Amino acid sequence: MPPEPRFRLVPMRPRxxxxKGRxxxxxxxFFDLVFVVAVSIAAQQLHHALTDGQVRDGIVNYAIVFFGIWWAWMNFTWFATSFDTDDWLYRVLTIVQMGGVLVLASGIGPAFTDHNYTVLVLAYVVMRLALVTQWLRASRSAGPSRRATLIYAAGVSLVQALWLAALLLPPGWFAAALVVLVAAELAVPVVAERTGSTPWHPxxxxxxxxxxxxxxxxxxxLGSANAIIEAVHDIGxxxxxxxxxxxxxxxxAALWWIYFWPPHHHAISSFSRSLAYxxxxxxIFAAAGALSAGIEVEIDLLTGHSxxxxxxxxxxxxxxxxxFVLGIWAxxxxxxxxHLINALVPLAGLLVLIDPLIPLPFASTAVILAAVVAMLVWRRPIDKPTT
Known part of the structure; x- marks a missing residue:
């Protein structure tokens, strides 16, 4: 029998x-479950903002909030594909990040109604610092990836310090700082992966x-279910x-069909392609979450609450x-x-966009998307690596 690892911790070597079979x-x-809560609250707040006629503020706040949700999820996902050990410390730090997501969800309401991002930022920083701990732990056994892990840890830590400092700025300055900090967050993986590298499983x-x-x-x-519930109470x-x-x-269902039609694993065959993907x-994620808000707005319009x-x-x-359609196509x-699919799919996306100018727009949207699905059933994907 091999000796028991110290403290029952598995060395965090690159996966x-x-x-096979990963x-x-x-x-x-389990980690994804807490994001169901955060996405749901963000979509609800967007729905309320649109229904109240606060279109610009609603979209801007939704974009900001969804960035925090998406970025926390994505960074954990790419770390896990490289260094997941599933030992007790890895699990505990992951659960800490889950707690941060739940606190972040509680701060979404104030961000929309009062432009108060304090709870949102503090929860976000907690999640990111928990991941910094994971990067530092990985650096001890990362081998060729050690340089990249240290850059991740240093870069993420620096940006989190700047997030906390941004909370002290006047409201007008915070908006400008937010753009800079988002750019800094996006830059960390680019610098880390170009200086070092971490493995990922396509x-x-x-x-x-x-x-x-x-x-x-x-x-x-859920929006579809709410329409049925409203129908029960509004016979008119x-x-x-x-x-x-x-x-x-x-x-x-059509969006689901379109998304899972192509073989996605070829789309991340290189660093530049994985970055774009x-x-x-x-x-794509933000649009899918916003779709539910759009359905709720249409329900409110019919019931006289918009x-x-x-x-x-x-x-x-x-x-x-x-x-969503143009994003997954690209x-x-x-x-x-x-050539036929590549012509019809983006055309269908653009036709859906102008459907509000046509009588019965939602019916037209469903027909257009159903036609796209029928075309995808007829034509098979070309399973070839992308370069």
Whole structure:
């Protein structure tokens, strides 16, 4: 029998990027659960802002809040694909990050209503510092990846100190600092991976992204359920509300079908492509979460509870659908599709965008997306590595 590791801690060596059968762990699935809460609250707050006619503030606050949610999730995911040991300390630090997500979720409301980002930033810093601890631990056994792990630890720590300092700035200055700090966060992985490198498992990473896509699309299914609930209480709009529920389900299912049609693992065959894939998913995830808010806005419009009027209310769901379709086409679908698919998919996304100017826009959206799915069933993806 080999000797028991000291303190029962497994050396955090780089994982094999070609490991067979690598799948998401139960801890990663557990970790994702807290993001269901955060995404749901962010979508609800966007819905309320749009319904109240606060379109610009709602979109800006949603973009800021969703960045914190997405970036915390993404950084953990890419760290886990390289250094997951699943020992007790790794689990405890992951649970600390989960606690930070829950606190962050509690700060989403004040960020939308009062532009008060204090709770949001403090919770975000807690999550990021827990990951710094993981990077420092990994540096002890990282071998060729040691330089990259130290750059991650130093870079993330520096940016978190700047986040805390930004809380002391006047409101007007904080908005400008926020843009700089987001850019700094995005720059850390670029510097670390270009100076050193960490291994990633293509199938594991793309599986994790697919699972998060299911989470955010699930919010739209909640919107469909809410339409049915409203229909039970509002007989006058029974037909319209049931139609929205059915069409929301069709649209959400179509987006799921489009997302999982191409083989995603080829999309991260190099550092530049993995960077585009990872960062580009911000727009896909945010759009999927915003879609549920758009459905809720349409329900409020029918029940007379929205200050946002037609056709502008319809843009609340057509814009997210268009962003989602064009995003996944650009990141993963385009290299594996023939000329016909590559012409029709972006065209369909643009047609959905202008649907509010057409009578029965949501019905038109569902028909367009169903046509795209039919085309994808007819045409097979070209399974070839991308360069």
């Amino acid at each position: 094999d990027p070609h490991e 799948t998401a762990s139960t801890l990663e699935l 199938h594991h990473i793309t599986e994790r992204y697919g699972l998060f896509t299911l989470i955010v699309l699930g919010e739209s299914l 709009e029974l037909g319209s509300l049931v139609a929205i529920a059915a069409l929301a389900l069709i649209a959400t 990872g960062y580009g998913h911000y727009f 200050q946002l009027r037609s056709p502008w209310a319809a843009f609340a769901y057509t814009i997210p659908i268009t962003v 990141l993963a679908l385009r290299p594996h599709a023939d």
